[in-house]
Amino acid sequence: MEVSTYTVQGMTCSHCVGSVSTEVGGIAGVTEVDVDLATGRVTVTSEQPVSDQAVAAAVEEAGYELVSG
Template sequence: MTSQTSSTSCCTPAGTCGTGARADVHGGITTVYKVTGMTCGHCEGSISQEVSALAGVTSVKAVAATGLVTVTSTGTLDDEAVRAAVDEAGYELAGRA
C-alpha cells in the first residue's frame, strides 16, 4: 500500500507530468455570454477565434448546443468589445448569461 506524503505533485489533473514553469493561467476573470446563431463546431471556432484576439483574453469556450461562450481574461472585459468581436464572427451577442 502506497501513501502520498506530499501535497504537491508534478502531475496535472489532465494526466501530464512536468516540473517546469507552466504557461497555464490559474485564476483570472471568467464571464459567460449568450450568443445567438451558433449551430455547429465551425460557429464555435469562428467566435472563439475573434474573441480570443481581444486584449487580456486567455481562453474562450463556445458551445453551440447551449449558445454560451465562456471567456477567461486577465482583467474585466469591455462588453462592447466582446460584442464587436462576436459581430465580426457573424453572430449576435445577446448579453451576459
C-alpha cells in the same frame, strides 16, 4: 483572473464555434474562450476585465449576435 459568460445567437455548427472562439480570443487580455454550441454560452477567461462592448464587437465580427452578457 476574470471569468464572464455570454449568450450568442446564430451558431449552428463547429465552424461557428471556431469563428467565435478566434474573434473573442483575439481580444487583448483574453486567455481562454469556451463555446458551448448546444446552449450558445460563451465563457471568456481573461487577465483583467474585458468590456461587454469588445466581446459584442468580436462576436459580431464573427457573424453572430450577442444576446446577453
